Amino acid sequence: MIAIIKYNGGNVSSVQNALNRLNISSVITDDPEQILRADKVIFPGVGEASSTMQLLKEKGLDILIPTLKQPVLGICLGMQLMCNGNEEGNTKGMGIFDISVKRFPPRDLVPHMGWNTVSEQGFSLFTGVEKESDVYFVHSYYCELSDFTTSVCDYILPFSASLQKDNFYAVQFHPEKSGDIGSRILSNFIQL
Numbered sequence: 001m002i003a004i005i006k007y008n009g010g011n012v013s014s015v016q017n018a019l020n021r022l023n024i025s026s027v028i029t030d031d032p033e034q035i036l037r038a039d040k041v042i043f044p045g046v047g048e049a050s051s052t053m054q055l056l057k058e059k060g061l062d063i064l065i066p067t068l069k070q071p072v073l074g075i076c077l078g079m080q081l082m083c084n085g086n087e088e089g090n091t092k093g094m095g096i097f098d099i100s101v102k103r104f105p106p107r108d109l110v111p112h113m114g115w116n117t118v119s120e121q122g123f124s125l126f127t128g129v130e131k132e133s134d135v136y137f138v139h140s141y142y143c144e145l146s147d148f149t150t151s152v153c154d155y156i157l158p159f160s161a162s163l164q165k166d167n168f169y170a171v172q173f174h175p176e177k178s179g180d181i182g183s184r185i186l187s188n189f190i191q192l
Contacts, residue, residue, distance in 0.1 A: 002026035002190065003038035005065075007055045011046045011176060015075065018176035022183060024190055030059045040070055040190060045077025046138070050089025053081060066094045071192045072168050076139060079163065079170035088141050096168050099146045104156050110140040112155045118173065123150040123164045125171070125188045133181050135161075135173040143172060
């Protein structure tokens with residue numbers, strides 16, 4: 001079973017629809033027991049960091065997610081909340097990735113929205129994906145480059161397009177909105 005973490009995020013249903021197109025069944029849930037029993041967990045995200053973290057805390061998911069042992073995929077805000085902290089709302093994250101999330105300068109060029117190239121793809125989610133592929137981004141904050149960085153995008157400055165540590169995988173872009181490439185990335189995650 002694939003569990004998609006429910007927390008009133010804007011793209012939860014679109015992630016489930018993308019999995020449905022791949023004939024992969026999933027459940028949208030905020031039940032800790034159901035999440036613990038899942039084979040894989042997807043932590044999607046569209047929204048504001050501090051209010052989303054508050055919703056996670058109300059269900060104890062901020063404590064649960066970092067303890068998960070199965071493969072976990074964070075998407076967009078999900079990726080950012082897996083980091084130490086976020087400048088958006090001065091939000092303390094879950095600390096899975098020991099990096100900070102910062103706002104793009106200058107303000108008149110954000111959000112970063114649309115298709116952009118991902119390079120230096122270096123982990124199993126990109127198996128079968130051509131180098132220098134374009135994926136779909138919508139974000140105003142970015143994860144710094146670090147030892148956890150597995151692909152890079154350049155918008156104003158280079159930033160982590162994806163991260164990986166142990167069983168935790170994360171992408172800043174939206175695979176559910178990235179056409180065939182996004183479908184391949186989701187399928188690769190399911191096959192981990």
